[in-house]
Amino acid sequence: MDNSAGSDPQPINGRSQGRRQSILAEFLPESLPLPPSFLATSPIVREILTRDIAECSSDDEQTVHPSDSDGESEIHPADAKLAFHPNGVAYGSGYSAIAIQGIDRPVPNPTEVEESLQAEVDLLRDNDIIPPKHPYSQRRNFFWRVYRRFFSTRVKDQEEPIPIFHEPATETTPLLPGIAEADEPLPTPPREEIYEVFEEAVAAHIIKTTWQREAKTLIQYAVPLIVAFLLHYSVTIGSVLTVGRLGMVELAAVNLATMTASITCYVPVQGLSTCLDTLCAQAYGSGHKHLVGLQAQRMTWLLWILMIPIAVLWWFSEPILSSLVPDQETASLAALFLRILILGMPGVAALESGKRFVQSQGLFNATTYALMIGAPLSFLQNYLFVFKFGWSFAGAALAMAITQNLLPLLLVLYVRFVNGMECWNGLTRKAFSNWGPMIRLALPGMIMIEAQFSVLEILTIAAGQFGTAQLAAQSILVTVTSTSFNIPFPLAIATSTRVANLIGAHLSDAARVTAKVAIVAGFVVGAFNLTLFTTLNETIPRIFTDDDEVVGIAKQVILVCALMQIFDALAAVSHGILRGVGRQAIGGYANLFSYYVIALPISLSTAFALDWKLSGLWAGLTAGLAVVSALELVYLYHADWESAVAQAEARMKSEDVTAESKLTPA
Template sequence: MDEPGSPRAIPDGRRHSLLHNLLPESLPLPPSFLETSPAVREILQRDIGECSSDDEESGSTHDHSSTQEGGEVKLAFHPNGVAYGCGYSMVPMQGFDLPVPNPHEIEESVAAELELLRDNDIVPHSSRTRQESVVEHLRNAFSGGSHDHLPTTRTETSPLLGSDDDGTEIPSTPPPQVVHELWEEAVLAGKLRTSWQREAKTLVSYSAPLIATFLLHYSVTIGSVLTVGRLGMLELAAVNLATMTASITCYVPVQGLSTCLDTLCSQAYGSGHKHLVGLQAQRMTWLLWLLMIPIAVLWWFSEPILASLVPDADTARLAAMYLRILILGMPGVAAFESGKRFVQSQGLFRATTYTLLIGAPLSFLQNWLFAFKFGWNFAGAALAMAVTQNLLPLLLAGYVWLVDGSQCWNGFSRRAFGNWGPMIKLALPGMIMIEAQFSVLEILTIAAGQFGTAKLAAQSVLVTVTSASFNIPFPLAIAASTRIANLIGAGLSDGARVTAKVAVISAGIVGLTNLTLLSTLRFHIAGVFTDDDQVISIAARVMLVCALMQIFDALAAVSHGILRGVGQQVIGGYANLFAYYFVALPVGLTTAFTLGWQLAGLWTGLTAGLAMVCVLELVYLYYSDWEAAVIQAERRMRSEDVNQELKPARS
């Protein structure tokens, strides 16, 4: 048995790499995977130092229990929260720093450990009846949490249905500390095994709520496109040009910059300084609002710029008008992105879902009222989008105020206008990477505009459909990333490998399903968005290429998720950049203009790029050393233990 704290040796024959002489001996992990980056420490230390006097005056105390618990939960070494709402057919980069576990993730980890222990007959199965389980599940659903409600101590009523090797009786639902001890013993003894059935069930349970939430969020965009499509071909073309311009100049940079809150807010919450969670969200919101001033000026005077990019002047005029109205929604976009991270860092993952359950239907209602009932037509659709963008953060704030999350909000503070330098330094890499990837779609949209209004209108239908379909494999990728990272953190490389295989096969099934739906229902799908026969014909024809793309889109998303699970998101980012700029764009522009395939050529290029991403990432994963990833995870956990010991001195 290895000495405690020493790197785990890799037994002979356990290296699953056929090219071990050509590839590195281990998966090289970025420094942020091993410990919190200096930028994060600098931000938090400054804020803690500035706020310490106020804390003493107010008599507030900091609860470090979540951090301490997080150090014990070996299955939750790599929490992977995600800000719901990324609904684009592209694989986005995640932040370069990792958040700490929150109580929600710790409870899920305990439940997952207990379930796997039961499956391996180390802990007896629970004696609860099915009816009791259903009642408890419903209670958890309406209480906003998915807790297993494990008893913290043994009581006279605790069931004692099993025993350990030394004769000590083990309850069917032991307390968390007992679960951790049994887990550690089972891992060291090599008793834990998983199956593809179990991992498939786990991935479904993880991804299903995410799919619902992602689709809810993207339905806001779908509602706008559906409304505009009923107004005419020209309006449909204009909304595509305006939406892509808004995404590349505002929405994507905002999303990229705010990814640093995934680390900052969760680190602040995990360290016990809950009031700093609200401070970080405030600071990012003010920064985003400030950056939106020049973007708003650009949108207001965008008509001559758009007119130089597309040949039709009327399309450029309508798109510019749409952008001017969307300026009203800019504050809401920034506030919602920060707000999502604010609640997620506290483990309130359902807050965004509940917000969208109200906001999404209201957006459809507003589109109907403004565009048709009030007769505002195209301007009404733009106004409905702007109103919805401002409504969502207000609904989220209402959840925090009335339901949960207010414990991390101490009101507005002047400190939100300071300490911006380290935060910007931390946020820029994520923004640049995401911006570089999404720029490909803007280039393809501008290229589509060169083929005429009908082609640009059809492009709007295709982008909307493929982006909506991407909201199925992308949550699956998040689930696979979380599960694989947790298993590797627990030293279960075999289980992580099983999960990776199940995830890839599941991605193939999802891709084939999307391919079948898009290819067989292509005329019906296009007809939902517009009544124009010419646009329907073009969209239905090109949708055959988009249908083929679904397989590679799903596989690329999941393979990138697996890379995140083993700490290799940087590899995936470089693979994406290479594939999009050196494969997708050259192939797309060549087939579109040189070969005369036009819109079909552009989507052929994107399909080729995604196919290249699949090849690069899956080959890298196939020849990677998973045992070495386990060793790196152990080193990271030891680094976290050292940082944990130093935290009291720092604060």
């Protein structure tokens, strides 16, 4: 493909001067053993943006280069070596064990550049290459030495034994040692000096990290995402909690309806919209900011059109659901829930596009702010519609549909009155052009995600064969395990970003430290969830329903889900590490193999042949997750991380050569 057409393609392909980009996309997709349909998304991105630059840029749509904005001429996208960017994030994706693949964002924005700078400063300070923020205290008391030994991120503190005892005082020992020094902060070197020093330190192989630094970084990255994920999924939790008070049949119906909605609509929408992670970020990074809004508009229109046949399917879903589950009342209520959820379809599509629109500008908290308002309102609506107004089961569906439309509206208000308008040039007819390449870019991600989620729909239909009580218990278990998964999954996103950036910065040893910390953290999270599930195995189901039969079933099966938590967390984190080193295909294929070859056969055979019913279904899923985590961890144990660094370097060099050749006159 000829990428020379169009104006200013260099920020898309990489810069010939300045620092190398260390984003995961720099060494994808050559390092992946993927089939042809999954290869080389970046040429498609270039094709889309080149066409849009040529066709959709005019005098009134000025190109603003990052180096020209706000007078920050020293800031360049390629300076972001260690920036955090939660790409591919689909908040509240829902169901356990499935790690969304997504497409990695190749161009950081100014916010990420600043975060990258701070991350480099932290590593340089940890290695005593630049002065610390505060002078190291000379205190010799016991607690200070304990802190330095176990919590200090400084490499020297961890490599040199620090005796934990009181040194005898002498005539020259100060009465208040270190206090004056600690109160006087040292100046941080200029930006360009930090860049130069960091490059020299990496070249000299003297940059190291500690588990304390990586643990602190992962916590810093993951906690905001955990909050956002839990807030978004609370919309579903609110509906399930409310419906559970209505009765067993209603609880079973809401599970069948929400799972069907996820498989037929929400998951495909999330999968298709992941291509905006690349397109919007590339448009913003290349300086063509008006194209960010154009890409978001184009995807929104596409999703709205695709939702027309889905809406028809939902409206006439009762006969289909009736053939899948034996209880006709459950199928009828589930179909009613789906028909009302049609009202929320426009909001679902707009939110997915809107999230990428603000994230590409570095406004990662915008969605969280919208959720902080929308989630509590969702609980209030459930209470009012279901109990106060007496709308019963239909009221819960209406509350969810209204919230789905409210969230993108809150995002629009944030963009209009707070930040983000610089990338919006208003509605345009140009959003109806250039769809072909965008669809080719979006389809692979959607297919992979859909293939992985489909196994959960199969298990839900299987649960319905055992009766209404079993399906109602399944609703509780799916909600609880999905909620618990919203802790390790954000941790996996943070891990993949940190590992990818360290690999791209040629810090493979540091990346290995991050991987080890993440695996331990994943195990700790899984153990915490396991403890919670086992100790509250009866309390948790009673939060959702007072039906003793449903509580009895859920109380027994939740012990199986408790064991699953360990493997669920390890599988999520290990997949995040694989994504960070450019081997997410290994995790994707391991998931498909384990779910369809291991989990599904075991689930169906134990549930039906051995008559374990719901326990059998979850036992099979647990076995599949155990296989997934084992395969991925074994691969990581034997992986050659240096080869990932070499592949990243080779790709960056080739792109530098390409950029230079385009600058050279014929």
